[in-house]
Amino acid sequence: MDSKARAVLTAKTKVLKALAHPARLWMVERLEGGERCVCELVDGLGLDFSTVSKHLLVLKNAGVVVDDKRGKQVFYSLKVPCVLKFMHCVEAVMERG
Template identity: 55%
Template sequence: MERLDSSTRARYEHRAKVFKALGHPTRLFIVEQLAKGELCVCELKKMIDADLSTISKHLSVLKNAGLVTDDKRGSNVYYHLRISPDGSLFACMDEAAAALASAFGGPDA
């Protein structure tokens, strides 16, 4: 029987950090937009109705989870994905939606 001891826990904390970063609608949206190509903060601002500082902090969470990197060019900061848009993390998003929908009979159940 596997037990959640401290060394096992460290491994799970590692993974949980990535899921946690994806656990916010705005961040999930950002990740999907970046899947189409890099965007600078001001471009994301046009898409998202929130304070610029809020968006900046969401980007920082994604960066700390290893999901994106930033690249300063001129006075702009461009963000792009570190994961493949064809990878399981994206397939996973659809499965996530399906899990909830099929459980509670949502619109796309």
């Protein structure tokens, strides 16, 4: 495995790692229904504001979501529509458990 192949692998796992947390996956699923402000996500998750903010940063750095500040609020939305389609495969893995 050369260094280029290693870099590609690391980039892919960055996306997977971003999705591989219950709070972050919940937020991504929630964003399927359209953009949400941070406060809505905090309410739904029952976590600290700072914790949710950091989770959103992870998703943003991975290229999964984008943010848009309007007025006092920040709205997050999915950057790539297929993100949740591919979750059907994950569910298939679970069912064949």
